[in-house]
Amino acid sequence: MSLLSLSQVTADYGASQALFGVDLTVGEGEVVALMGRNGMGKSTTVRAICRMVTSQGTMRFAGQDISGLSSHAVARLGVGLVPETRRAFRDLTVRENLLAVARPGHWDFAKVVALFPRLQERSAQRAGSLSGGEQQMLVIGRALITNPRLLILDEATEGLSPLIRQEIWTSIAQLKHETGLSILVIDKSLKELRQICDRATVLERGRSVWDGPISDLDSETSRRFLGV
Amino acid sequence: MTRETLLNTLLMALLIGVPLWAWVADEPFTITLATRAVIFALAAVGLNIALGLGGLVSLGHAVYFGIGGYAMGILAYHAQTYTPLMAWPFVIEGTKFMPVIWLVAMVVSAVVAFVIGLLSLRTSGVYFIMITLAFGQMFYFFTISWPRYGGEDGLSIYVRNGFPGLNTLDPIQFFAICLALLCAVLWLNARIVKSPFGLALGAARQVPQRVETVGLDPFRLKLVALVISGTICGLAGALFADLNRFVSPTMFSWQMSGELIVFIILGGLGRVFGPVAGATLFVLLEHLLGGVSDYFLFYVGLLLLLVVLFTPGGIYGILLGRSKS
Numbered sequence: 001m002s003l004l005s006l007s008q009v010t011a012d013y014g015a016s017q018a019l020f021g022v023d024l025t026v027g028e029g030e031v032v033a034l035m036g037r038n039g040m041g042k043s044t045t046v047r048a049i050c051r052m053v054t055s056q057g058t059m060r061f062a063g064q065d066i067s068g069l070s071s072h073a074v075a076r077l078g079v080g081l082v083p084e085t086r087r088a089f090r091d092l093t094v095r096e097n098l099l100a101v102a103r104p105g106h107w108d109f110a111k112v113v114a115l116f117p118r119l120q121e122r123s124a125q126r127a128g129s130l131s132g133g134e135q136q137m138l139v140i141g142r143a144l145i146t147n148p149r150l151l152i153l154d155e156a157t158e159g160l161s162p163l164i165r166q167e168i169w170t171s172i173a174q175l176k177h178e179t180g181l182s183i184l185v186i187d188k189s190l191k192e193l194r195q196i197c198d199r200a201t202v203l204e205r206g207r208s209v210w211d212g213p214i215s216d217l218d219s220e221t222s223r224r225f226l227g228v
Numbered sequence: 229m230t231r232e233t234l235l236n237t238l239l240m241a242l243l244i245g246v247p248l249w250a251w252v253a254d255e256p257f258t259i260t261l262a263t264r265a266v267i268f269a270l271a272a273v274g275l276n277i278a279l280g281l282g283g284l285v286s287l288g289h290a291v292y293f294g295i296g297g298y299a300m301g302i303l304a305y306h307a308q309t310y311t312p313l314m315a316w317p318f319v320i321e322g323t324k325f326m327p328v329i330w331l332v333a334m335v336v337s338a339v340v341a342f343v344i345g346l347l348s349l350r351t352s353g354v355y356f357i358m359i360t361l362a363f364g365q366m367f368y369f370f371t372i373s374w375p376r377y378g379g380e381d382g383l384s385i386y387v388r389n390g391f392p393g394l395n396t397l398d399p400i401q402f403f404a405i406c407l408a409l410l411c412a413v414l415w416l417n418a419r420i421v422k423s424p425f426g427l428a429l430g431a432a433r434q435v436p437q438r439v440e441t442v443g444l445d446p447f448r449l450k451l452v453a454l455v456i457s458g459t460i461c462g463l464a465g466a467l468f469a470d471l472n473r474f475v476s477p478t479m480f481s482w483q484m485s486g487e488l489i490v491f492i493i494l495g496g497l498g499r500v501f502g503p504v505a506g507a508t509l510f511v512l513l514e515h516l517l518g519g520v521s522d523y524f525l526f527y528v529g530l531l532l533l534l535v536v537l538f539t540p541g542g543i544y545g546i547l548l549g550r551s552k553s
Contacts, residue, residue: 050441075443087438089431100427101442146443 001063002027003182004049004079004150009057010206011041011048018044019055020206026150029180033193033214036203037227042186043084045203046154050074050081062149076103080148084155084186086139090128094119094138097127098145105147106179112141115171133164140168144175150182151175157187165189172196190228202226231548236501243508244407251400259399260471265511266406267467272491272503273413274460279489280498281426282453283433284349287485288360291344291367292337292458294480296465298371299333301383301475308386326391326405329466337462338455345454349447361482368480382476389470396470406467410504413460418500420456429453461488490528494535496544505543 002025011019019041026032034042048055051071059067066074075081089097098109113120116137122130127138136156143151153172157165169192175181176196187193193200193214200217202210202225210221222228243266250258271293278284306313306322314320323329348359372380388396396402420426432439432446439446469475478484487510495506510528517524539545 052437052441070445071437071440072443072445075441081441083438083441087435089427089434089438091434092427092431096427097431099424100431101439101444102424103443142442 003030003062004184005058005060006045006049007058009045009048009055009059011044011053011055013044013053018053018206019048021057021208022048022203022206023208023211024201026182026184029182030199031176031183031185031197033197033200034184034186034203035190035193035200035226037225040203041206042203043154044206046081046084046152046184046186049152050079075146075148078147078149080143080146080151082136082140082143082151082153082156084158086132086136086156088127088130088135088138088142091126093124093126094130095123097138097142101142102145103147107144107147109145112145115144115174116141133160133167136160136164136168137171140171148181150184152184152186154186155188156185157189157192165192169196190222190226232499232501232544235544235547239501239505239508240411243504247400247403256399259403261511261515263399263403263406263471264468265508266403266410267464267471268487268491268507268511269504270406270410270413270467271461271464272488272495272507273410273417273500274457274464275488276457276492276498276500276503277417277420277460278450278454278457279492280502281421281433282429282450282457284450284454284457285357285489286360286454286457287357287482287489288344288362288364289458289461289488290364290480290482290484292341292461293465293468293484293488294367294371294475294477295337295340296333296462296467297469297475297479298377298383298465299336299462300329300389300466300469301385302377303329303332304385304389305377305383324387324389326389326396326470329389329470330463333462333466334459337465338459341455341458342451344458345451349450349454361485364480364482364485368477368482371477371480378476380477382474382478385469385473385475388473402471406471409463409467413463414500414504421500425449425452490532492542494532494542496542497540499542499544502542502544509543 004026006022006024009019009022022045034045036042044053047053049059051069051074061077061079064077092100098112118134119137119141122134127135140156157168173196185193185197197214200214201208204225209225243262247259247262275289278286303322304324307324312319312321344363348356351359377383390396391405394401428439428444429449432449436446465479491506491510492503494509496502513528514524517527535542
């Protein structure tokens with residue numbers, strides 16, 4: 001049975017509807033890419049899962065209906081979000097950012113800084129004074145230390161330098177291979193997604209239009225729906 | 229030692245040194261003044277957990293201060309008149325025993341803070357300020373029209389309540405009790421600030437939506453902060469009533485709530501020892517200027533205006549040369 005399953009999910013921001021029927025599944029230990037051009041509903045889907053936007057349709061996580069839950073309750077069930085607009089708690093130090101949200105499990109402070117050694121060096125520094133890349137690592141670490149069963153990365157490498165992007169992708173690959181964490185990834189870089197993901201779901205105008213192993217994503221499909 | 233630690237140490241040395249000097253010099257009034265400062269500081273430290281740490285601008289913290297006062301007043305009144313507080317279904321007697329009075333003051337304050345929090349934390353910003361103010365006024369007018377316990381005139385308690393092993397009527401000994409409680413609460417506060425709860429509360433104040441996605445419930449965090457905060461104010465209220473051996477509805481007044489906020493702003497928002505500095509300065513000004521002019525609050529207002537306009541970090545901000553958000 002899949003860890004996360006969405007079936008015919010619709011969502012709206014008041015008067016404007018953003019999702020018209022999204023089907024999406026993420027299995028235990030699976031890494032799934034959520035793809036689509038800008039404005040096709042990727043982030044809204046994530047916001048619906050994390051209960052940050054009103055939605056209809058069936059959403060189940062770990063066998064539980066999550067459509068009526070609040071944001072923090074979904075997070076407590078094991079959905080760790082790395083949101084699109086990365087934002088650490090600026091006035092807390094790196095260490096405090098992590099300790100404030102830690103929950104018991106595999107991930108603790110030592111394991112997070114082992115994954116991102118840069119955070120170790122900066123552990124006593126205020127998060128607001130970190131570089132963009134370091135903040136992103138901190139936000140990923142902050143999601144991990146809540147010990148989620150599913151990690152959602154919404155544009156985790158957006159706007160970062162190639163070197164830092166590489167570092168983050170390496171860490172994500174490490175997560176996949178060493179911990180078997182289920183991950184849902186949104187990213188623009190098809191090349192990286194192909195390397196790391198097992199499956200992909202493609203959105204077009206708020207609907208899921210393609211789903212399958214990412215290796216089956218042919219150039220015809222990617223040209224049609226992704227513009228590449 | 230950082231400059232802030234040095235300043236904290238100096239402040240505490242002042243708070244301990246002056247009464248000790250007054251004790252040696254046989255100036256009981258000065259000790260009473262210092263006790264007043266310590267009790268106000270205790271209440272302000274309590275409010276600071278909600279205001280400084282949780283960002284909850286409560287204009288109704290006099291509720292807990294007043295509840296503490298009335299807990300002491302009512303229990304001691306029944307003890308001194310030898311009438312039971314309650315005769316049915318079981319008998320509850322009054323008491324003159326401080327620890328029991330403190331416990332009652334704190335438990336009742338905690339329960340009331342919980343209920344007020346459940347209702348008021350659904351709002352935020354100016355609505356939160358208004359709803360907490362409204363609760364304060366409710367308690368104020370209720371006690372005014374409560375003839376059983378003195379109504380507007382309040383309740384006088386003839387002899388200060390007792391504490392095992394100490395003579396509480398001796399000003400320096402009562403001062404020591406209050407100071408010990410203040411130190412305990414400051415220690416607790418410093419622990420809270422660094423605990424995961426305190427860090428999460430600070431984060432929730434800064435970015436409420438963000439803490440939700442990492443599994444923290446801002447409502448619950450704030451509610452807990454408000455309950456801790458109210459409990460401490462309740463304790464301070466019981467001590468304040470014992471200091472004056474008198475309680476009246478003014479303990480519930482909105483001016484009281486406002487003064488607590490003033491202590492925090494004067495001292496330095498978001499610093500553990502800020503409220504202590506603020507309360508001490510306020511009591512000092514009240515004493516010095518109160519003798520010179522009937523309009524001493526005008527000068528306090530002026531000072532507050534200057535502090536808010538030019539040094540948002542309060543006394544701590546001035547002396548440490550930077551403000552801490």
